[in-house]
Amino acid sequence: MRYNFGKFDFVSKSKYFYMFSIAITLLGILVLAISGLNYGVDFRAGSSMDIAVSQNLQPRQDEIHTLIQKEELGRYKLSVGTDRVTIRFDDILTDKEENKLKTDFAAAFDPTASAEVNTVDVEIAREIQTKAMLAVLISSLGIIVYVSIRFEWRFALAAIVALLHDAFIVISIFSILQLEVNIPFVVAILTIIGYSINDTIVIFDRIRENLRFAKIKNKADLNKLVNASVSQTMTRSINTVVTVLFAALCVFIFGGESIRLFSLAMVIGLLAGAYSSIFIASPLWLIMKSKEKPKTPAKSQSAV
DSSP states (O other): OOOOOTTOOHHHHHHHHHHHHHHHHHHHHHHHHHTOOEEOTTTSSEEEEEEEOSSOOGGGHHHHHHHHHHHTOOSEEEEEOSSEEEEEESSOOOHHHHHHHHHHHHHHTOTTOEEEEEEEOHHHHHHHHHHHHHHHHHHHHHHHHHHHHHSOHHHHHHHHHHHHHHHHHHHHHHHHTTOEEOHHHHHHHHHHHHHHHHHHHHHHHHHHHHHHHOOOOSHHHHHHHHHHHHHHHHHHHHHHHHHHHHHHHHHHHHSOHHHHHHHHHHHHHHHHHHHHIIIIIHHHHHHHHHTSOOOOOOOOOOOO
C-alpha cells in the first residue's frame, strides 16, 4: 500500500515533535527519580511466587494481603490478575516458607492453584544488572562506529539520539505504570534499538542518495531535500511498522503471561521507533548539517 506525503512539511513541524519528545523525556526522568523501576526477580535479590488460579481473585486482594502478613515473610509486593497472582518478596524464602505459603494459599482461595517460585541471590542480581547495561552500551557504541563509517558523524549522532529516545520512552512508560522489568524487557529494549536504527538508516540512505544529485545552495534547499527523502520512504516505514506491530499485538493479546510484558514493550518501542526515525532523527541531522561551514574553493596558484 502506498501513501502520499509529498506535501507534508516534516521539517517545519519538527519543533512540535521535539517539544512533545522533550516533555515525555522530562516526565520520564521525574517519575524515575521518584518511583524508579519495578525490578523483577531477575534484577533484584529475593523470591517471586507466581500462582496460577482458576478464578478471579481481584475482589479478594485484602484477604490475600492478610494471609501473606500472617506468614511473616518480610516486605513484599502483590499483583493480582484475573487468572494469576504474583507475590515478590525482598527476602529469599526457605523451602519451608515456600511450601507453607503454597499450602495456606490453596486452602484459603483455590485448591487447584499451582505455584512457581523463582529465587535470585544478591550477587547474581547485581551481575545481571551490570551485563544488561553493558549490552545496551556496547550495542550503542557499535551503531555509532558503523554509521560514522558508512555515512558520517552527523548521521551517527542523530541515529543514537533517536534510538536512545525510543529506549527511554519504553523505560519511562514502564516506570510510570510500575510494570515489572526483567530479562525479557532487556531483550525487548535491544530489539527496539535494532529496529529503530534499521528504520532510521533507510531514511538516511535516501537522504545521502538525494544529496549526490541535489544542488544545495542554502538551508531551504536542505529542507526540501529532507522532506522529499522522508516522503519517499514513508510508505516503506508505515508498511513495515504496521506489519511488525500487528505481530507484536497478537503476541500481547494471545501470548502467555510470561511474554506479555515483553510484547507490550515491543509495541511501545515499535511506535516510538517509527516516530523518532521520521520526526526526530532526520530533522536533527538537518540542524547539524545546516550549521556546517561551506567549503571554500581552493585558490588557483598564479604562474611564476
